[in-house]
Amino acid sequence: MKRALITGITGQDGAYLAKFLLDKGYEVFGTYRRLSTPNFWRLQYLGIFEQIELLPVDLIDSFSIIESLKLAKPDEIYNLAAMSFVGASFEQPIASAEITGIGVVKFLEAIRNIAPDVKFYQASTSEMFGDNSFSQQSEKTPFEPSSPYAAAKLYAHNMVKIYRKGYGLFACNGILFNHESPLRGLEFVTRKITNGVAKISLGLDDSIELGNIDARRDWGYAPEYVEAMWLMMQQEAPDDYVIATNETHAIQEFIETAFDIVGLDWKKHIRIDERFMRPVDVNYLKGDYKKSLTKLGWRPKTRFKALAEIMVNSDLERWRRWGRGEHFPWDAWNYPNERKILSRKVKLDR
Ligand code: NAP
Ligand code: F7E
Numbered sequence: 285m286k287r288a289l290i291t292g293i294t295g296q297d298g299a300y301l302a303k304f305l306l307d308k309g310y311e312v313f314g315t316y317r318r319l320s321t322p323n324f325w326r327l328q329y330l331g332i333f334e335q336i337e338l339l340p341v342d343l344i345d346s347f348s349i350i351e352s353l354k355l356a357k358p359d360e361i362y363n364l365a366a367m368s369f370v371g372a373s374f375e376q377p378i379a380s381a382e383i384t385g386i387g388v389v390k391f392l393e394a395i396r397n398i399a400p401d402v403k404f405y406q407a408s409t410s411e412m413f414g415d416n417s418f419s420q421q422s423e424k425t426p427f428e429p430s431s432p433y434a435a436a437k438l439y440a441h442n443m444v445k446i447y448r449k450g451y452g453l454f455a456c457n458g459i460l461f462n463h464e465s466p467l468r469g470l471e472f473v474t475r476k477i478t479n480g481v482a483k484i485s486l487g488l489d490d491s492i493e494l495g496n497i498d499a500r501r502d503w504g505y506a507p508e509y510v511e512a513m514w515l516m517m518q519q520e521a522p523d524d525y526v527i528a529t530n531e532t533h534a535i536q537e538f539i540e541t542a543f544d545i546v547g548l549d550w551k552k553h554i555r556i557d558e559r560f561m562r563p564v565d566v567n568y569l570k571g572d573y574k575k576s577l578t579k580l581g582w583r584p585k586t587r588f589k590a591l592a593e594i595m596v597n598s599d600l601e602r603w604r605r606w607g608r609g610e611h612f613p614w615d616a617w618n619y620p621n622e623r624k625i626l627s628r629k630v631k632l633d634r
Pocket of ligand 2 (some may be wrong): 463
């Protein structure tokens, strides 16, 4: 039985990847940070919490990384842990560099010294292309990072290449474009919109406050993207791959589509709020995934409208279940703004 170690297993991709690998018969070890309140809701939502061996690791702590390697003895490591929210990286640029950038080198050094045959996947990102002027972005497009997050990810990306070339490690960079799902964190724009649309349509809220709605993104469906991570690790030789849909849409189009699904006029409910503008933004992303199609046989299946439907319907269902008095694994309980609504006693008749 193969053994996989997933860092960041409590996040969106970590949970989907864990499910994918368990279904393939892997023994799955996952790292988590000790928090004052545990956040295993995604693993519980997917019904896999009991099947994961959890190990405490913080990417700022080299010894916890080494210990996790010794305990898990993995064949494959998927490094998904990062401070992944771009907005927050402007507020905490140093933590971003230490966790998202140098944290990866701590892993690479640990592998080089104690487990040089282990395969390593690094969660690289389309954010590294930054405010570029290319009509689409591939593995060959120059990087122009425009956030502390992207700069830290680019450093990690380059270190993976250096360790691959210099020390012969099997280390891959998956350059993944935005991918979303009902397990996406509530502060990311798609889920913020679908959660807001669900509440507005059920009469629980009236507006969504957003920043730059002209930016364009290439959005795919997260469960399909974790399969691409695994495919990269099954190849003869390590390499870097773009994973994307090759479609680009403005945030405003996502808003229109989400409100259309519930039959409401978005213009009555969207407020532009400076607080959600970033000092620098990435304005245009459209990924060219030809290499992944040719070499991995991977292609995206769920497209823009279907993705919005999955997310709106899932958030509607959660708020309805809450209205029926049900308790279930859900992130809304952890957010102060959501709690204000959750603390109301409401009977939903819709
Ligand atoms: P996510 O939901 O924000 O999950 C991030 C994970 O990293 C969480 O498990 C988090 O733990 C963990 N983490 C944060 N700081 C850590 C630290 N100091 N030590 C150990 N663990 C730490 O992100 P995601 O969407 O699943 O993304 C997975 C990875 O892919 C990230 O590296 C992200 O940057 C990258 N990526 C994401 C996308 C995308 O569109 N989703 C695209 C390209 C690349 P807590 O739960 O304790 O916070
Ligand atoms: O923003 C704009 C915002 O935070 C998308 C991460 O997974 O994907 C993600 O990074 C766009 C930006 O994702 C709001 O300015 C407008 O232009 O959903 P996001 P992101 O920054 O693209 C990449 C590939 C990663 O690697 C990251 O880890 O939406 N926007 N108004 C807003 N964004 C947010 N979050 N909130 C708003 O109110």
